[in-house]
Amino acid sequence: LSSDGDENNNERDELIAGCIMMIRMSMNGIKNQDISPHHEVSIEAHRLLAAALSLSGNTAEALREHQHFFDAIAPVSPLIDPVVIAAQRVEYARDLGRNGDTKEQKQQLEKAKELSEVCLGSSHSFARQIKER
Numbered sequence: 001l002s003s004d005g006d007e008n009n010n011e012r013d014e015l016i017a018g019c020i021m022m023i024r025m026s027m028n029g030i031k032n033q034d035i036s037p038h039h040e041v042s043i044e045a046h047r048l049l050a051a052a053l054s055l056s057g058n059t060a061e062a063l064r065e066h067q068h069f070f071d072a073i074a075p076v077s078p079l080i081d082p083v084v085i086a087a088q089r090v091e092y093a094r095d096l097g098r099n100g101d102t103k104e105q106k107q108q109l110e111k112a113k114e115l116s117e118v119c120l121g122s123s124h125s126f127a128r129q130i131k132e133r
Contacts, residue, residue, distance in 0.1 A: 016056045023049045043080070047088060054091065059098045064090040083126070086115040090130060093130045109133050 027045045035042055036110060050065035073080050089112035097103040109130060116127040 002024075013056070016052055019052045020049065020056065023052060036073045040075050043069060046072060050095075051091065054095050059095050062095045063099060064091070066095065072131075075078045077078075082115045085114040086119070086126070086130070089115070090133075093133070 004113050023045055027042075027049070030045060031040075031095065037043075046069040050062050052068060053059075053062035053065060066088065070092075073085065077085070089092050089108045093105045093108035093112065096102075096108060113127065113130045116130055120127050122128075122131075
């Protein structure tokens with residue numbers, strides 16, 4: 001990499017670290033306000049933190065946040081957009097693959113495919129892309 005590439009990577013890493021810090025601060029505020037873990041702000045915080053941790057390369061912690069997301073939506077899943085759940089399952093599968101858990105990765109992709117086909121139809125581009133993975 002050129003020095004510009006190194007500089008860009010450092011800037012990217014700093015931005016991601018700042019996002020992670022801000023999301024964690026928000027999660028502390030959510031907890032301090034005694035907001036339910038099943039409330040949309042709690043759920044969204046876990047979704048965003050999983051994505052940021054994944055971008056940072058911290059796969060193990062990202063996997064934990066994905067699981068927190070799925071645990072939090074379990075009691076309220078009929079209220080959550082199924083496409084959001086399918087997309088989260090795809091991201092979870094990606095991190096599982098990075099962690100070497102290909103069996104669980106395939107299961108998550110299958111769940112995402114089923115959800116997307118029911119909601120969007122099997123010919124929708126999102127459903128087709130999941131099928132191709």
